[in-house]
Amino acid sequence: MKKILLTLAIILTFCVVGSYAQSTVSDEDKAAITATALDYIEGWYAGDAERMERALHPDLAKRIVMTRDGRSMLQQMSAMGLVQGVKRGGGKNTPPEKQQKDVTILDVFENAASVKVVASDWIDYLHIAKFNGRWVIVNVLWELKPQKK
Secondary structure (H helix, E strand, C coil), rough: HHHHHHHHHHHHHHHHHHHHHCCCCCCHHHHHHHEEEEEEEEHHCCCCCHHHHHEEEEEEEEEEEEECEEEEEEEEHHHHCCHHHCCCHHHHHHHHHCCHHHHHEEEEECCCEEEEEECCEEEEEEEEEECEEEEEEEEEEEECCCCCC
């Protein structure tokens, strides 16, 4: 019985600590984190390189694991490469009715946030950091959605 009570006390402690960490994030920071994620995905769809660049840290790394013939490879894109892709028109070919841009803040602690963006053809997991007082994307790990048949 003591073990059960101890286990319940530990679980309760983690729940309280976890909810405290989430509740200390200001509404202003949540709005800024969401705005950064929207600058990223809406900038892509609009072909707005300035908006995309505003969302990114210059040292951003965007990565995907691609597997072909049973071998995995890590493909990477830099902030500059992503901005150049937007300048070339990137997501402008996606019709507005197909432009999915669902943003979910997964976690925030101090100056670090994890955010999920569900787009039309892929899902991005963003690491966003408060850098010189501004929330910017420093890492993106993404995965393509399965092709519809």
